[in-house]
Amino acid sequence: xxxxxxxxxxxxxxxxPVRAGRRVGGDPFVCAxxxxxxxxxxAGRRYVDYVMAYGxxxxxxxxxxxxxxxALAARGVVYGSTNPDEPALAGRIHAHVPSMRKLRFTxxxxxxxxxxxxxxxxxxxxxxxxxFAGNYHGHFDLALQDAGASAETGDAARSGIPPxxxxxxxxxxxxxxxxxxxxxxxxGDRLAAILVEPVCANMGLVEAVPGFLAGLRERADxxxxxxxxxxxxxxxxxxxxGAQARAGVVPDLTTIGKVMGGGFPIAAFGGRSxxxxxxxxxxxxxxxxxxxxxxxxxALALRVLDHLETRPELYAAMERHARALADGIxxxxxxxxxxxxxxxxxxxxxxxxxxGPPTRSYDDQGRADQRAFAAFYHAMRERGILxxxxxxxVMFVSTAHGDAEIELTVAAIDASLRSLRARGVI
Numbered sequence: 001x002x003x004x005x006x007x008x009x010x011x012x013x014x015x016x017p018v019r020a021g022r023r024v025g026g027d028p029f030v031c032a033x034x035x036x037x038x039x040x041x042x043a044g045r046r047y048v049d050y051v052m053a054y055g056x057x058x059x060x061x062x063x064x065x066x067x068x069x070x071a072l073a074a075r076g077v078v079y080g081s082t083n084p085d086e087p088a089l090a091g092r093i094h095a096h097v098p099s100m101r102k103l104r105f106t107x108x109x110x111x112x113x114x115x116x117x118x119x120x121x122x123x124x125x126x127x128x129x130x131x132f133a134g135n136y137h138g139h140f141d142l143a144l145q146d147a148g149a150s151a152e153t154g155d156a157a158r159s160g161i162p163p164x165x166x167x168x169x170x171x172x173x174x175x176x177x178x179x180x181x182x183x184x185x186x187x188g189d190r191l192a193a194i195l196v197e198p199v200c201a202n203m204g205l206v207e208a209v210p211g212f213l214a215g216l217r218e219r220a221d222x223x224x225x226x227x228x229x230x231x232x233x234x235x236x237x238x239x240x241x242g243a244q245a246r247a248g249v250v251p252d253l254t255t256i257g258k259v260m261g262g263g264f265p266i267a268a269f270g271g272r273s274x275x276x277x278x279x280x281x282x283x284x285x286x287x288x289x290x291x292x293x294x295x296x297x298x299a300l301a302l303r304v305l306d307h308l309e310t311r312p313e314l315y316a317a318m319e320r321h322a323r324a325l326a327d328g329i330x331x332x333x334x335x336x337x338x339x340x341x342x343x344x345x346x347x348x349x350x351x352x353x354x355x356g357p358p359t360r361s362y363d364d365q366g367r368a369d370q371r372a373f374a375a376f377y378h379a380m381r382e383r384g385i386l387x388x389x390x391x392x393x394v395m396f397v398s399t400a401h402g403d404a405e406i407e408l409t410v411a412a413i414d415a416s417l418r419s420l421r422a423r424g425v426i
Contacts, residue, residue, distance in 0.1 A: 034061030060400025103270025110138025
């Protein structure tokens with residue numbers, strides 16, 4: 001007998017926990033297809049999509065410049081040998097992100113960050129890492145402690161994380177250099193690296209306060225450790241220079257992914273030549289993978305860069321639409337006398353069901369009303385707007401979102417929030 005119901009064959013009903021929608025309850029959204037700014041369910045109903053695959057779909061679903069893939073596939077999808085597109089792509093990335101002097105490709109962001117940490121340990125000869133609560137770096141052992149997104153690993157042992165992984169890590173409060181100093185004291189002379197998202201999008205949208213990233217740079221230098229920027233979400237969503245260009249702070253290692261493949265799996269890590277020299281075959285540190293730098297994905301990443309380099313106006317258009325969305329949310333919140341901060345950076349928009357200033361750390365995020373968000377999620381879904389089913393996530397605007405989609409969304413937000421007020425939810 002053929003079993004087709006997802007709960008019978010998929011562990012937890014989904015291949016990634018957030019998709020199960022447990023944070024908001026109800027039936028999880030099942031996407032049958034996507035086109036432009038829209039996701040469609042199995043019944044054919046259309047939704048304006050702000051999940052955008054949690055970041056990669058900067059150009060929406062099925063953009064025309066990433067269609068007609070038969071010719072690329074006909075060359076061979078994966079070789080097991082280096083292909084000409086790998087160094088070509090690496091050189092293009094370095095031109096935009098000069099700190100990535102040498103780089104190596106991986107398949108996923110988790111692999112990229114895990115590899116960067118291994119390189120940092122090999123280069124420094126130390127083992128301790130300082131990371132930040134609410135940052136999300138993937139699903140490997142060290143990354144999950146106090147992570148944002150849908151990661152829930154309050155009990156490391158029960159989560160399958162060995163004591164050694166936790167012992168080699170300290171978790172600091174984001175945007176709090178005093179707390180960073182306390183965690184650095186714990187790490188002592190074992191510190192290999194400070195790992196940070198220069199802009200966070202997995203505990204809501206959180207920007208670094210002035211001086212925070214520069215303070216991390218100074219502290220890493222003083223201790224002979226490395227500074228690692230996780231730009232899996234931010235490059236090139238925040239411009240071809242990434243978040244580090246905006247901040248004016250140069251890390252020793254950087255990880256990138258998501259948008260780079262236009263929806264196909266490719267990621268990378270890279271940095272200073274002397275640091276990357278520890279990698280095999282030149283050094284003792286091994287990273288590798290069958291699909292790392294595969295020709296199909298590398299060719300698509302080159303198309304993504306071609307598209308962005310020749311159409312710089314795309315960034316201005318996305319920012320304009322995101323700003324209109326944020327302004328529309330603010331208008332409704334003012335009308336309802338709700339003191340919720342709306343934050344917008346380039347093509348990312350966010351607000352939380354919590355009065356007061358914007359989120360600055362994971363502690364702030366913990367005070368948001370998840371029950372109100374769950375009600376809002378379903379109210380929006382009823383009105384044809386698809387949001388991520390977790391209050392830790394954000395709204396991603398793509399180049400495919402236009403005035404009509406933004407106007408529809410603003411109207412749905414207004415109606416949804418007013419319905420929540422009428423029901424006494426907010």
